[in-house]
Amino acid sequence: SSPEDRKMAGSERESFFGSESGASSSSPLHSPSRVSEGGESSTTGGSAAAAASSGVPLQQVRKIVATNPDVLPFTPDGLFALAKVSELFVEHLIRETVGLHDNKVFDYGHLAETIQNDEDLSFLHEFFPTCMTFEEALRRSQEQASEDE
């Protein structure tokens, strides 16, 4: 690997992300730069500062990735990109839910409905079933049974 790669790997361990220490990401001791960036993005819309960091702690991303033992290791930019895109995905999901419903309060049902109705989110379909009453579920299974005959 080039000296530049090594340099980047080294600086990843520095305080910029600070998640290697294993400290909880919501603790005030953790990464003061992230706390102020959060404040910036919600008031002044300082998107450059917010864009250059990811609110998602890299340690947590690593933990999730580690559930699949056959995965290749990440470069620093790869790990950052993964953390950042997951943040963008959550934003996308919530905006889509807001767009589809005229509500003040959004609950699980709204999210599940959004997911079920979006073909691009089919990978989430089995994880987020919509809720229905027992009566409705019974009715549907009876309908299905009569269709199958």
Add this chain to the structure above:
Amino acid sequence: MADSKVEDLRLPAAVIARIVKDALPPNAAVSKEAKTALARAAAVFILNVTTAANEYADGNKRKTIAATDIYHAIKVLDCEQLEKPLHEAVEAWKADKSAKADEAKKRRAEKKANDVRDIEDM
């Protein structure tokens, strides 16, 4: 016990709360259950992106997963609208990193010069 392991896979509540706050119109709110669901959806998304990115890197005979593999993975997962903002964020991050590296280099050079001066003074 299995549940506590699965729960670990969610994104932290503080991160979800911030994303939601920035994305919602004023006066709107998201329930606790919905935030939990968002955190879990993000974890599933990460797993899917990782698998796709891993396949792409591996298929190109590379040994590590880099940002370009992530760009490819989100195309595969029909989330192309995320590619442009992601690309901008990664470029900003890279620029920031290289600026920090340059700064550190400068500091080291300055320190070295100071050390030499101190030795000469002795």
